[in-house]
Amino acid sequence: MTIRIVGVAGSLTAPSRTIELVEQIVAEIGRHLSVESEIVRVDELGPAFAGTLHRRDLTSEVERAVVAIETADVLVVASPVYRASFTGLFKHLFDFVDQYALVDTPVLLAATGGSERHALIIDHQFRPLFAFFSALTLPLGVYAHDSDFTDYLISSPRLRERLEKAVAKAVPLIRSNLAEREEIARTLAGLVEAVPERDPRAPVRLLA
Template sequence: MPAPYSVVVVSGSLHEPSKTTALLRAIADAVAARIEVDVRVIEITRIGPGLAGALRRDDLPADVEAQLRAVEEADLLIVGSPVYRASFTGLFKHLFDFIGQYALVGKPVLLAATGGGERHALIIEHQLRPLFAFFQALTLPLGVYASNTDFDGYEISSAPILSRINLAAERAVPLIGFSSVADPRALAAF
């Protein structure tokens, strides 16, 4: 697949500015420092109003549909949410409720999350990873979690988190553009 690759960032944060979005942008920047990519950032704060009232995909406004297609067509997804009531935000999940069941098969997905403290770090393993396992996506083994103490305002100030971001990006790059299924619709027969 020719460069530049498509990297789509999905932030489940319900606030702007957002530490979650800042973390996801830092991860995307670390990927972009290693390989030529076009980065598109999808923020729930921006598309939430158009997403919230829809019960079916054909109820969505054209701009939200375009964002869903970008997710489905990405070469790499970088997704994250703040911890909200022990899980990801509801609108984050609602967005992925509209993604085609086989659209993410084999697609590399780098998982990230933010929370008030270290006790929330398991959101990646207990909430995000199962969601993307349903889609048969290739969730990368190394996720990135940052707590409030890892930020100075909305800038990452923690050297260990910056190091983890760089390691996650380094490990993601070889997988960009290598989805395991050329035509995911072929799986619908199974």
């Protein structure tokens, strides 16, 4: 089975360590599973929705990005750290995502920053955000320090090891999650088929 992975990179500029991190995590998942992938880049969408308040006013490009997020089988999300949190435009993008679209969707969390102290963003900022959506945040996040990159490409063996470990822990949960979803879908389809179609001409009986 091929799964749809959507990466969301919250960087405001390019080239970007955050974009590189998202792309490498998505690629690593692709080494374990059959995937179709798409990367949503906030730096490309930013001017198109920065001042937008309502989803109905989004451009078609941003609307496509939101729909891609809502319909993903797996999300990989990352942001550079600003003021101990993710970027404002990263959060603003998720302001347009339907509250119930990500229920039980596996989400692998990642971030980049200039200080090891910022690693807490994964547990103190990302997990609460995706808890609101009732998404399934995967157990290991990936935090990368600026020194883990050379010319915006991953050069640190330690970061590569952490990335691979996070994906290795995530893959069994992703497989289990998708199998459970398929089983629920089959069950619901069976229930629909089992309900006899009512003849519209038949009289309606009202209970006393």
